[in-house]
Every structure is written in structure tokens, then in C-alpha cells.
Amino acid sequence: MFESINYHVDLDTECQAEAEAAAAVAIVQRSTKNIRAITRQIPSLAEIIKQKPQRYEIVVNGNKTLNLCLKTAGAMLYGQNPEAEAASAVARFLDSKLLPHSNLVLVIIGIGLGYHLLPLLQKTLPRFVIFYEPEPDILVLSLQSAPWFELLTFCQAQGIQLFVQLGTSAKSVKADLDELKQAYPDAGPVYYFEHLHYPHLASELYQQEHSDNSKNCALTPQFLASAISQVNPRTISLSLSHNEQECFRKNLAWLAKNQSSLYQKLHSYQWQNWQLVIWQQHYAMQDKCEKVFSVSANKAHRGTIKQSSLTQDPVVFDFSLPEKLLNTAFATLFKNVKQLQLTIQTASEQNAHFVTERILLGSADYEACGKALENSEYLLVLEPDTDFLYASLFTVAWYQFKGDLYFCQQTAEVEQRITAQYQSGQLQLTDIFIDQPYYEKTLFSAYHLLLEIVQSCNGKSHYFEKQFASLNHYYQNISNATYLTNKQVSEQAPIFIVGNGPSLDLHIDYVVKHRKNLILISCGTALITLHRNGLTPDYHMELERGADTLFYLNKLPASYLKHLTLIGPADIHPAILAVFQKNLLVSVENTDVHQEFTSNFTNFSLLQLNYSYYTVTNFAVDLFLSIGVQKLYLIGVDFGFKNQNSHHARDSVYFQQDGSQLYDYEQTHGSAYVINANFGGECLTISSFDMARKLMGERIALSPAQQVFNCNDGAAITSSIPLRIPNITCTLSTTNAFKQDFLTLFVEANLTIKFEELTQQFKEKGQYCVKQLLSCLDENINAAPIYIASLQRQILNSTIASKLDHSYTLFDGSLRYFEMVSSRFYRCQAETQTNLALCQFWRTYLQHCLFRLSL
Known part of the structure; x- marks a missing residue:
């Protein structure tokens, strides 16, 4: 271990x-x-x-x-x-x-x-x-x-x-x-x-x-x-005792009743690569080459470790926010909570273990399995190795668990299950612990993916400032763009989706040579690299909604941008639209304002994209597959890197002229870890890239009749086709026909009310809601934060029924963050002064929200 x-x-x-x-x-x-x-x-x-x-x-x-x-x-x-x-x-x-x-x-x-x-x-x-x-x-x-x-x-x-x-x-x-x-x-x-x-x-x-x-x-x-x-090593073949055989029998009976597919796999299972043995008086797993793995023996050898996981939990206390968000009020709230974390580490002498919901990564630490059973109401176990899961049936009394228990063997299965149960309300994800008792590469990768999911559900992806800006932008953009309808292209051409990964350097010469025979889509900062190499894309795509996107766009000549057509989300910042010749907007993700927004298109059905995050290249793949394009080529879409300091193309905005990094990429975006590479071997990635990679693979899998070629020496993308050198046969007339056909998919909105009136409506509703939240906080200021959070949740949920009230959309993410932190402070028995400080920080944040809504 x-x-x-x-x-x-x-x-x-x-x-x-x-x-x-x-x-x-x-x-x-x-x-x-x-x-x-x-x-x-x-x-x-x-x-x-x-x-x-x-x-x-x-x-x-x-x-x-x-x-x-x-x-x-x-x-x-x-x-x-x-x-x-x-x-x-x-x-x-x-x-x-x-x-x-x-x-x-x-x-x-x-x-x-x-x-x-x-x-x-x-x-x-x-x-x-x-x-x-x-x-x-x-x-x-x-x-x-x-x-x-x-x-x-x-x-x-x-x-x-x-x-x-x-x-x-x-x-x-x-x-x-x-x-x-x-x-x-x-x-x-x-x-x-x-x-x-x-x-x-x-x-x-x-x-x-x-x-x-x-x-x-x-x-x-x-x-x-x-x-x-x-x-x-001196191991002893395990002669099963009555207790071990009885444990196995009862666990199998539980599986037969609760998880029949896993029961069918395990009831007559034979060891494949490992088998259970005794080593140094501890349970251990031994492979065919007599190598031994024993978490228990290692623990005994190294001594007891500190049980301070809940107070040091990165899921709660280590939100890795992009640099551009570090000046937001939400980032300030997070920083203040981080300071309070030090006080609960000091105060929590009796380290709490109980949480309502727990995800246990790995079943080889039998002591950790037992504690998880004792200290959870909901338990999801991920164990990719069937030998290890089978061994736990002899050593862990899973059948005794009184709550909701489920076993998964694939990370994707865990993701799908917690996402579905979160959306249905079965999981809250605010009082949750991702338990990783020992290191293993697959489990470690899973940890980072799950951390990203839980943090995204608890405010990281939909805190107030972000939601407020999106609603504002939705309404402001309606009169300045056309929108993608639910139709498909009839013409075909090879679509080159260009990201800014390091593999772009490998293919830039090919793109220059064949430019006239392909449709070139630049994604985000890849536009800088294309411009520096004398290339003009047919379409430029942006997913970032903030005005900070203008920082890198302003590095390009205004005349260059005015020749480009922008494809972006419907809630993109209005100032970004102004720099392009034409703007084509797309309804991305299923937001609470989607129905209100689409009511302005009485004669058309807008296309709704659901796989267009976390990167702009995800947006591009989702869009062009959804409109029926048959062949996509991914260039510079690496989702990983072979070298820690080579995470983007060398001509990109991430590097200075001397080749050095503009900032410490790893420090800002989190630690990298190893995953499978596209052309074999391994590469490094970070959790946000990995999430985007997996999501893109899921989207490609939904369109098996269409082909997506991964031409990058980066991460492997499930369902894509590895291809070192693109091979295209296309004429200029074909690409022109596609572009004309593509524009027919977009229509203008039929405005029935001025956007200023729409904006004023949601602001007034939002002000009323936040005043209620502040009043609730002030009336209960000496109560435990977890109790205050529950009262505020009731207030916010009551706004859902009103069609014109977008308060839930505005405040759900930020309130969920407060709920998560409050739950952890409660579990760690934070002192009264610490709880009071948390409430004051939360009050300051709500006052900021009220101020923004009143402008």
C-alpha cells in the first residue's frame, strides 16, 4: 500500500x-x-x-x-x-x-x-x-x-x-x-x-x-x-475456515438477490491472475509469479496512518479554479473556507468517519472495507480486478450492510450510476466521501474523475456569477445572431477540428498543404496557432462564455477576425460577437431557461446539444456529428501530453517566445496522471482533460455509422479511429457546397419582447429570493450551518414552480457548495466560532449576489 x-x-x-x-x-x-x-x-x-x-x-x-x-x-x-x-x-x-x-x-x-x-x-x-x-x-x-x-x-x-x-x-x-x-x-x-x-x-x-x-x-x-x-515470499495457501466459507456464502446470497449479473459472474468463479493467501499473518493476494500484494501487511509494517481524511478532503477543500475565476466572489468564498479548514483540523481530536454517501475505490484494504460498511448509508464500491472483488467475498461481510450497496467494475459505470441517481434525487452528493485507501493507477484516475463530477455538481460548474452571466447573455444575444435548428446537412465534406494540443505541431504542414480541400474548424486558442502559420479557418468555435476570451482574440488583427464566422453557445458574451463577421449560436446543455429561450422560435425546433463540454473540441465534435457529418478528423485534440511542459502547441498562447511556459500549468490545473495513449503506450493528462476525453468517447459511440479519426499523439479516445496521417480526397466545389448547406441550418429568433424586459424580470425575482435567503440566515445566525443550509434549500426549491422565476438556476450551485461545506463541518465537529465564521462568509457572498442583481 x-x-x-x-x-x-x-x-x-x-x-x-x-x-x-x-x-x-x-x-x-x-x-x-x-x-x-x-x-x-x-x-x-x-x-x-x-x-x-x-x-x-x-x-x-x-x-x-x-x-x-x-x-x-x-x-x-x-x-x-x-x-x-x-x-x-x-x-x-x-x-x-x-x-x-x-x-x-x-x-x-x-x-x-x-x-x-x-x-x-x-x-x-x-x-x-x-x-x-x-x-x-x-x-x-x-x-x-x-x-x-x-x-x-x-x-x-x-x-x-x-x-x-x-x-x-x-x-x-x-x-x-x-x-x-x-x-x-x-x-x-x-x-x-x-x-x-x-x-x-x-x-x-x-x-x-x-x-x-x-x-x-x-x-x-x-x-x-x-x-x-x-x-x-513465504506465503501460506489459504485453507478456508468455517467463518470465511460462511461469509462467502452469505455474500453470494446477497448478490443473487441484489446484483444478479455480478452473482452470475462470481458464483462459480476461478482465480485468474491472483489468489487469496496468508502472508506474514495477514490476508494477501499472490500472482502466478509468486508476487504478493497485501495492504494489511504493509499497514502493519509501516505503522498506523493518521485518520484525518475528512478534514483534508480535496473534494470539499481543494477546488482547482481557473486563473480567470480567482477574482470572483465565489473564489473568495472558497479561499475563506480553506482558511477555516485549518481550524477544524486542529479542533477535530476525535476524527469523524461517518458520511451519508461514500464511494470506495478498491476492495483490497479489508479494514477500510469494514469501516466503510460501518460509517455509511450509501456505499458504491469500484473494483476493476475481479480476483480482488472475489477475494473480498471471503474476507468482508458485505451482506451485513443495511444501506444501499452496489459494486461496479468500470469507472464509466460508477459515473453513469452517480449521475443518474443525482439527477433523480437519490443521491445528494453534498455529504459524500470518495475513499481511496491505497494507490492503484486505474483507481487513482477514477478518483480524479469522480472528484470533478462531485465538485461540478456542488457549485464548481454553476455558481451564481456564472449562471447570472449566462442568463444575461442569453437575452442580449437574441437579436444579434442566428441559431442552429434541428436539421441535418445534405452535403458532405471532410471536417478538420483543430485543437491547440501539442500534436497540432505534427500536422500543421499537412493542413497548410491541403487547406483548400477541407473544412477547417478552429477551436479556442488554436486560432492563434493557425494565424501564426498563415491559415484562416472556415469557422471558429468558442465555448468560453466570459469576456476574458477577448484577451487572446485581441492578440489577432481585427481585420483577420472580421473575415471569420463564429460558432458559439447561445449564452456567449455579447462583446465576443462584435469582433466577428457573422455569428452562429447553438443551444448547449439542458438549462432551466432553455424552454423560455426557445419560445422565441415559434416556427422552428432548435437543436439541443448535450455533450458539448468540457472543452470547445467536445462542442465541435458534438455539433458536427449531430448535424450528420460523416467524417471528422481531430488535429491537436490531445487531451494529454507526453511531457509535463508540452501541454499545448508551441505556437500557442500558452508559451512565450523563448519556449517557456507563460505560467505553471500543473500548479494551476492540478496534478497530471498516466492514461493510455492513442498510438500505444501512455501519456499524461489532468482530470479536466480526462473528463472531456471520456465524454467525447461517449458522444462518438452514439454515432457508430459516422467516423471520427484521432490523428494525435496524445490520449486514446474511445470509439475514435487512430490515424497517424489524414488521407483526404475532396475538391473545392465540394467544400463550398457544404458551407452553403451548413448556413441553411441556422435561423433568426422571432422576438416578442425586448431583452431588457426579460432581463429585468429575472433580476427582480432573483433579488426577492436572495433577500429571503439572507433573512433566513440572519434569523438563525447562531444555529449550525447545516441547519441553515436546509432551511435555505426549502426556500430555493419553492421557486421552481414559477415559470418566470430563474432563482433556482441562479443559486442552486452556490447553495450546494455551502451545503457540502456545512455537512463536512458538522461531521468534523467544528467549533462554534468556526461555524459562525462560515455563516458570515456565506452572508457576505449572498450580499454580493444581491448587489449584482440590483445593478
Whole structure:
């Protein structure tokens, strides 16, 4: 099990700073000495060790020891005392083997912090040593912790020949050993020490040890494995006790009654890659290569972690808002809540565990499963690995749960279920905890997607300022644009949808060469890149509703923009419309004002798009599939990046002339994590990109007769067709015919009332509602925030029945955020002063809403 960084650093920032300062002196001294030694004795690594690590970083534990952290996950490789862990692993290795000293070959898999390296060499005195480290970042970071200078000095003194296989070179132990034996026929027996777990190397070690090429390591539910490191762990086959058999029988009976499809899968199931065993007196899972995974054993090995998850929950306390929203009143409310979070961390001595709704990611931590059953009314369990889910039927009394329990094996299934139950009112999502007791890549990706969904439902996507602007824009735009009707094109042409991802650089020359034979759609900031390369799109699309879009549009010549036709959402900022020659607007998402808005089109049915978020490229794909275009080509629609600092095209607005980032992309948009790439392998992404990618895949799947070609070296998009180089055959007359046909799909509104009157109506209704909310707050100012929130919810819900009252649309998101925070403060037993401060911050926000409505 790999613990979150939150359980390792000191929550007292001053104490943590002191720990880091104490460690910094030793880090600098050791790094300087190590760099000199490696540069002199292993010159082939000289350039590599100058590189800046991308995926990993050194973190100082609260107790002043060093640790390795996977940045994208915030997951720590070691426990609180990495040096002791390494010493214990070395001792276990030495105890299990009789090591001859003559011409010994020692293969070490994984460098890590490097505490194990020198002790191994000193105890075994090998003649040859081969280090394998597939992650170059880890070698670079080990310069801050490992005794490289002493190790290289020792090798020189003892005549030990050292080889380092790094990155892509660390891929074939057998081939390297064959080469070594050819060069040195007298090389002795080979011994393997596996410090870090890399499945392809671990499989090869097993195959060599057992002369069995038929078995491969299962993909472990962890990114590295140090506590259980050697090839032959001492496990005990599980002889099922009466209690375990009875637990299994009752769980199956529960599944037969409540989830029959899963029952059919599991009632006669046979182990596939893992099986349940006993290891170090704990339940564990062992794969066919005898590798062991045990959350319980790791917990016992590393000691009890702090149970402060509810007070540190990113779902509630870490809204990652775009930079342009940091000056909004909603952002100020969030910042104030963030400050109050520190007080509940201090005050919550008895850490609360109970929440109404819980999503449990993974079933391998049996203790966490038990606590989830005890401390929830609604429990949704995601376990992608059937072996692990099957094992939990013997070890976890799921059948005892009195609330609503459901098992899922796909992230998409979880998303669909919580979305449907939220829309139907079965789930509130305000008193919810996404429980991730251990790190595993698929579960970690799921965590970020679910976090985005819950935050979006609780104000992030529909807070007051955003809703207020949308309503204003809807009415102002009616007389200045035409709107997409529910019809389809009769003409066809290849549509090139151009995003601003790094793959745009790969295809820009192709687009220039074939420009006349395709319909070119620029999306958002891709327009900057196209202009810099002498290209003018047929249509430009925007999804952002705010006036800040003008910031990058103003970087382009006004004459260039005046030749363009804009396609945008119906609630786009009116100032954006003014810079384009023609404006084609589309009804996007199912909002509460849609019916009121469409009443102005008495003779036409407007097309309603429901998959046009989170990015403008989602908007483009949804639009052109919906009107019947048969072939779409995605260019620069990466939804990911191979390098942390190459997240957009090089000519985009995100980079300065010298190639440096305009701002810290990762810091602003959240940590990146690994997903499958379009042409195989992996790439990095962030949660908002990943949500958009999955949504686009869902939309493409709805149109199986149409083709969407993904031409990008970025993330894989479900249901799209990977295509490295577009291949089009089209004429200029065909593209012109399509453009003429496309314009016939748009119509003007039949205005029956001036937009000023419509705007005044919803403002007056909104003022009345917010005054009621403020009055409710003032009358109950000394009550618990969760009680105040419930009263205000009743007030807001009462406005739904009125057709002309848009108060629910305006305030639902912001009130849901207050409900979520209030619920968490209640669970964490926040003190009276903290609750009062929260209410005052909420009051200030409502006063701001009232002021905006009165302008």
C-alpha cells in the first residue's frame, strides 16, 4: 500500500518547513559529492543526471527523513523511515540465500532512494553489479539521498564492475546477462535483489528462476513494491475456515438477490491472475509469479496512518479554479473556507468517519472495507480486478450492510450510476466521501474523475456569477445572431477540428498543404496557432462564455477576425460577437431557461446539444456529428501530453517566445496522471482533460455509422479511429457546397419582447429570493450551518414552480457548495466560532449576489 503524501508531511506548516530546512543541508552536500563522482566515473550518465525530474520528486517526511513521491498521485513510495525499510529488505535477502563471494553477479532492480545499494555490495562483495532503473527520474533524485560517492569508491577499491541500465535500456535482464557471460565466461552465479517492482522485469526474473516462460506478473495494484520485494515470499495457501466459507456464502446470497449479473459472474468463479493467501499473518493476494500484494501487511509494517481524511478532503477543500475565476466572489468564498479548514483540523481530536454517501475505490484494504460498511448509508464500491472483488467475498461481510450497496467494475459505470441517481434525487452528493485507501493507477484516475463530477455538481460548474452571466447573455444575444435548428446537412465534406494540443505541431504542414480541400474548424486558442502559420479557418468555435476570451482574440488583427464566422453557445458574451463577421449560436446543455429561450422560435425546433463540454473540441465534435457529418478528423485534440511542459502547441498562447511556459500549468490545473495513449503506450493528462476525453468517447459511440479519426499523439479516445496521417480526397466545389448547406441550418429568433424586459424580470425575482435567503440566515445566525443550509434549500426549491422565476438556476450551485461545506463541518465537529465564521462568509457572498442583481 502506498500512502498519500498527506499522511507523511507535518500539517503544521512551520514544523514542516523546519524539517525541510534540516534535510536541505544534507541534500545539497550529498548531491554535490554524488554528481562529481558519477560525472567522473560513469560519464555516460553525465547528461542524464542534469535533467529535471518530471514524474517523481523528493519529499521530506514530517520526521525529517526523505521519501520519494509520485507527483501525479501524491503517493509515497516509502513509509516514515525509508532507511530502516531498506535495511530490513537487505537483511531478509541475506537471510534467505547462501551467497558465494567468488565472481558473484548481483542484479538489483530499482534504485529508489538508494539506501540498499551500498549495504548490499558490502555484504555480498560481488564481482559484477547491474542496476536496472526504468525510471530515469528516480536515478536523478537518488543523487540527493543515496551514497553514490561511497558506493563508487567501494567498487573501485574492491574491483567491482558496475553497469547501470537506465530507462529504455532497462528492459531485458536475460539479454544483458548473456552478453556479460560472453564477455566474462568465468562470471559466477546470478542473484537478484528486487527493490522496486516493475512487472516486465519481475516476470523475466521469475521465468529465469523457474525456467517457465508461460507466466507473467499480474499488473500490481501499486506503482512500486518495496516491502514485498523478493521472488520467493513465504506465503501460506489459504485453507478456508468455517467463518470465511460462511461469509462467502452469505455474500453470494446477497448478490443473487441484489446484483444478479455480478452473482452470475462470481458464483462459480476461478482465480485468474491472483489468489487469496496468508502472508506474514495477514490476508494477501499472490500472482502466478509468486508476487504478493497485501495492504494489511504493509499497514502493519509501516505503522498506523493518521485518520484525518475528512478534514483534508480535496473534494470539499481543494477546488482547482481557473486563473480567470480567482477574482470572483465565489473564489473568495472558497479561499475563506480553506482558511477555516485549518481550524477544524486542529479542533477535530476525535476524527469523524461517518458520511451519508461514500464511494470506495478498491476492495483490497479489508479494514477500510469494514469501516466503510460501518460509517455509511450509501456505499458504491469500484473494483476493476475481479480476483480482488472475489477475494473480498471471503474476507468482508458485505451482506451485513443495511444501506444501499452496489459494486461496479468500470469507472464509466460508477459515473453513469452517480449521475443518474443525482439527477433523480437519490443521491445528494453534498455529504459524500470518495475513499481511496491505497494507490492503484486505474483507481487513482477514477478518483480524479469522480472528484470533478462531485465538485461540478456542488457549485464548481454553476455558481451564481456564472449562471447570472449566462442568463444575461442569453437575452442580449437574441437579436444579434442566428441559431442552429434541428436539421441535418445534405452535403458532405471532410471536417478538420483543430485543437491547440501539442500534436497540432505534427500536422500543421499537412493542413497548410491541403487547406483548400477541407473544412477547417478552429477551436479556442488554436486560432492563434493557425494565424501564426498563415491559415484562416472556415469557422471558429468558442465555448468560453466570459469576456476574458477577448484577451487572446485581441492578440489577432481585427481585420483577420472580421473575415471569420463564429460558432458559439447561445449564452456567449455579447462583446465576443462584435469582433466577428457573422455569428452562429447553438443551444448547449439542458438549462432551466432553455424552454423560455426557445419560445422565441415559434416556427422552428432548435437543436439541443448535450455533450458539448468540457472543452470547445467536445462542442465541435458534438455539433458536427449531430448535424450528420460523416467524417471528422481531430488535429491537436490531445487531451494529454507526453511531457509535463508540452501541454499545448508551441505556437500557442500558452508559451512565450523563448519556449517557456507563460505560467505553471500543473500548479494551476492540478496534478497530471498516466492514461493510455492513442498510438500505444501512455501519456499524461489532468482530470479536466480526462473528463472531456471520456465524454467525447461517449458522444462518438452514439454515432457508430459516422467516423471520427484521432490523428494525435496524445490520449486514446474511445470509439475514435487512430490515424497517424489524414488521407483526404475532396475538391473545392465540394467544400463550398457544404458551407452553403451548413448556413441553411441556422435561423433568426422571432422576438416578442425586448431583452431588457426579460432581463429585468429575472433580476427582480432573483433579488426577492436572495433577500429571503439572507433573512433566513440572519434569523438563525447562531444555529449550525447545516441547519441553515436546509432551511435555505426549502426556500430555493419553492421557486421552481414559477415559470418566470430563474432563482433556482441562479443559486442552486452556490447553495450546494455551502451545503457540502456545512455537512463536512458538522461531521468534523467544528467549533462554534468556526461555524459562525462560515455563516458570515456565506452572508457576505449572498450580499454580493444581491448587489449584482440590483445593478
